[in-house]
Amino acid sequence: MHLLLRYFDIKISLILGNKMSQSQLPLLIGIGSRIRKSPYYESDLKYGVTGFTVYNKMYLPTGFSDPEKEYESLINDVTFGDFAAERQIEVSGPDAYNFIRYVQPRNLEKCEIGFCKYILLTDMDGGIINDACLLRLEENKFWISPGDGDVILWLQGIAINSGMDVSIHEPDVSPLQISGPKSGKLIQKLFNGEHDDLGYYKAKQTSLDEIPMVIARTGWSGELSYELYLQDRKLGNKLFELVYEAAQEFNGRVIAPNTIRTIEGGILSYGGDFGREHNPFTIGLGRLVDVDQEIDFIGKSALKAIKERGLMEKLVGIELEGDPIRKVPENFWPVKSENVKVGRVSRAFFSPRLQKNIALAIVNIEYAEEDTPIVVETPNGDLKSKVVSLPWFKADKETHLD
Numbered sequence: 319m320h321l322l323l324r325y326f327d328i329k330i331s332l333i334l335g336n337k338m339s340q341s342q343l344p345l346l347i348g349i350g351s352r353i354r355k356s357p358y359y360e361s362d363l364k365y366g367v368t369g370f371t372v373y374n375k376m377y378l379p380t381g382f383s384d385p386e387k388e389y390e391s392l393i394n395d396v397t398f399g400d401f402a403a404e405r406q407i408e409v410s411g412p413d414a415y416n417f418i419r420y421v422q423p424r425n426l427e428k429c430e431i432g433f434c435k436y437i438l439l440t441d442m443d444g445g446i447i448n449d450a451c452l453l454r455l456e457e458n459k460f461w462i463s464p465g466d467g468d469v470i471l472w473l474q475g476i477a478i479n480s481g482m483d484v485s486i487h488e489p490d491v492s493p494l495q496i497s498g499p500k501s502g503k504l505i506q507k508l509f510n511g512e513h514d515d516l517g518y519y520k521a522k523q524t525s526l527d528e529i530p531m532v533i534a535r536t537g538w539s540g541e542l543s544y545e546l547y548l549q550d551r552k553l554g555n556k557l558f559e560l561v562y563e564a565a566q567e568f569n570g571r572v573i574a575p576n577t578i579r580t581i582e583g584g585i586l587s588y589g590g591d592f593g594r595e596h597n598p599f600t601i602g603l604g605r606l607v608d609v610d611q612e613i614d615f616i617g618k619s620a621l622k623a624i625k626e627r628g629l630m631e632k633l634v635g636i637e638l639e640g641d642p643i644r645k646v647p648e649n650f651w652p653v654k655s656e657n658v659k660v661g662r663v664s665r666a667f668f669s670p671r672l673q674k675n676i677a678l679a680i681v682n683i684e685y686a687e688e689d690t691p692i693v694v695e696t697p698n699g700d701l702k703s704k705v706v707s708l709p710w711f712k713a714d715k716e717t718h719l720d
Contacts, residue, residue: 349370349377353372353375353376353377354375354376354377355376355377356376356377356378356400356402356403356492356554357402357492357548357551357552357553357554357555358400358402358492358494358554358555358557358558359377359400359554360555361400361554361555361558361559361562362377362379362400365382365562365572366382366383366572367379367381367382367574368380368381368382368383369381373403373466374403374404374405374464374466374467375405376402376403376405377403378400378401378403378574378575379399379400379574380574380575381573381574382399382571382572382573382574383571383573385576385577385578385644385667386578386644386670387571388571388573388574388576389576389578389579389670390670391498391569391570391571391573392497392498392539392540392541392573392576392579393498393499393541393579393671394498394499395498395499395500395568395569395570395571396496396497396498396499396500396501396503396504396565396568396569396570396571397496397497397498397501397539397570397571397572397573398494398495398496398497398504398561398562398565398570398572398573399494399495399572399573399574399575400494400558400574401493401494401495401538401545401575402492402493402494402548402554403466404463404464404465404493405464405470405488406461406462406463406488406489406491406493406547407461407462407464407469407470407473407486407487407488408459408460408461408462408485408486408487408488408489408491409459409460409461409462409473409484409485409486410456410458410459410460410484410485411458411482411483411484411485412458412483412484413458413482413483413484414458414459414460414484415457415458415460416482417477417480417482417484418452418460419613419615420476420480420482420613420614420615420616421439421473421476421615421616422437422438422439422440422452422606422615422616423438423440423598423606423607423608423609423615423617423618423621424437424438424606424607424608425608425611426452427611429452429454430454431454431455431456431457432454432455432520432521432522433454433519433520433521434451434452434453434454434519434520434521434534434535434536435451435452435454435519436449436450436451436452436519436606437449437450437451437452437462437606438450438598438603438606438607439464439469439472439473440597440598440615440616440617440621441594441616441617442616442617442620443617443620444597444598444617444620444621444623444624445594445595445596445597445617446588446592446593446594446596446597446598446601447467447469447472447594448464448465448466448467448469448472448588449464449465449586449588449603450462450463450464450465450469451463451534451536453521453532453534453536453547455521455523455532461489461491461532461547463493463536464588465587465588465589466587466588466589467588467589470486470487470488473486474486476616489549490549490550490551491532491547491548491549492547492548492551492554493545493546493547493548494545494546494548494554494557494558494561495537495538495539495543495544495545495546496537496543496544496545496546496561496565497537497539497541497542497543497544498539498541498542499541499542499714499718500568500569500570500718501541501542501543501544502514502542502544502717502718502719503568503718503719504561504564504565504568504570505533505544506719507564507567508526508560508561508564509524509526509533512524513533514717514719516533516535516544517535518535518715519534519535519536520534520535521533521534521535521536521547526546526557526560527556527560529548529550529553529556529557529560530548530549530550531546531547531548531549531557532546532547532549533545533546533547534547538575538580538585539575539576539579539580539585540576540579540580540582540583540585540709540711540713540714541579541713541714542714542715542716542717542718546561577646577665577667578667578668578669578670579711580665581665581666581667581669581676581677581678581710582669582671582672582676582709582710582711583709583710583711583712583713584602584633584635584678584708584709584710585709585713586601586633586678587664587665590664590665591633591664591665591678591680592633592664592680596680597621597624598621599621599624599625599629600629600630600631600632600633600680601633601680602632602633602708604625607621607625609621609622609625628683629683629686630682630683631661631680631681631682631683631686632680632681632683632686633678633679633680633708634678634679634680634681634686634705634706634707634708635676635677635678635679635705635706635707635708635709635710636653636663636666636676636677636678636679636692636694636703636704636705636706637674637675637676637677637703637704637706638666638674638675638676638677638694638701638702638703639675639701639702639703640675640696640698640699640701640702641698642668642675643666643667643668643675643696644667644668646665646666646667647663647664647665647666647696650662650663650664651663651666651677651694651695651696652694652695653679653681653685653692653693653694653695653703654692654693654694654695654700655685655691655692655693660681660682660684660685660692661679661680661681661682661685661692662679662680663677663678663679663694664677664678664679664680665677665678666678666694669710671711672710675701676710677694677703678708679694681705685705686705687705688705688706688707689704689705689706690704690705691703691704692704692705
């Protein structure tokens with residue numbers, strides 16, 4: 319197999335006993351046919367991608383410039399980027415609506431055609447299989463936009479013995495995300511005002527210069543966002559160029575998913591901030607669980623018992639002392655109290671707006687109260703820290719259109 323080899327300079331964390339140390343090592347990453355490339359891959363290269371990670375078995379950009387520069391553009395202007403690694407899952411057929419209700423615990427009785435909903439998929443024990451954005455495109459046609467994992471295999475496995483008439487497959491759909499306070503104006507320019515009235519978490523079929531897509535006011539950024547769900551991967555680079563050219567009027571920038579802003583907003587990443595070992599109540603998303611609805615769903619009895627029992631641990635924000643953190647943790651950082659581990663930090667970074675180091679962590683419930691003093695063990699030593707409530711900054715839902 320032919321490989322295009324690219325060098326990235328990263329820090330490798332080594333666990334030595336109870337101490338973490340870091341060494342600077344060059345890492346050789348192979349770009350080849352085994353991992354899928356997005357329809358925007360050539361555009362990623364053209365506009366200076368500095369690194370990739372693998373997400374849903376696809377290359378996902380991790381940066382184009384300094385993370386703080388990308389952050390400043392995200393909170394002040396408009397940004398856009400390749401989110402095709404949110405590989406869509408289409409559920410259709412006569413029983414699609416009933417199937418969707420069975421595989422997740424949110425009450426969808428008011429989810430009309432054209433609505434989007436944030437959902438959690440849970441297992442029999444109430445553990446989280448993944449989180450996702452659900453789009454209802456027709457009476458019995460849905461797209462699930464998942465986090466990293468094998469959600470399609472989970473759903474196909476359930477469908478086999480469900481007795482429901484559904485078809486589950488990956489469609490030719492590739493999201494391009496547009497985010498920032500000026501994103502509404504960029505959408506207005508691209509579509510000549512056609513979607514000025516598109517509501518929050520709403521979606522509709524559209525096209526741009528004969529490029530078919532679904533546009534949705536959804537996104538994973540913490541700022542006003544839109545997602546263009548491209549429906550013909552051959553036209554990915556054409557769409558990218560159209561957005562790039564139109565964005566220049568608004569000081570647009572190509573970016574990757576931004577760690578700083580998502581931590582500030584308490585916007586979670588599956589597999590890092592939480593996983594199957596956690597339940598919706600632990601991560602503050604009990605609102606996505608309705609154990610009182612009449613229908614049955616996977617994990618209903620377990621989630622009802624968890625809700626009645628109460629929390630054992632909880633997702634919290636943490637503020638850390640010390641020098642600015644400008645490298646995302648490569649391993650979970652232990653959270654300690656009196657030298658006893660009471661939780662772990664998943665992501666941490668320096669917030670330019672707050673002028674503080676901030677982090678997301680899951681801690682034992684006894685240590686989840688605001689202002690609780692704790693210590694976070696990092697590769698550069700222990701840092702005095704405290705628990706704070708989430709989020710630091712709420713998501714912006716206004717379009718800022720005249």
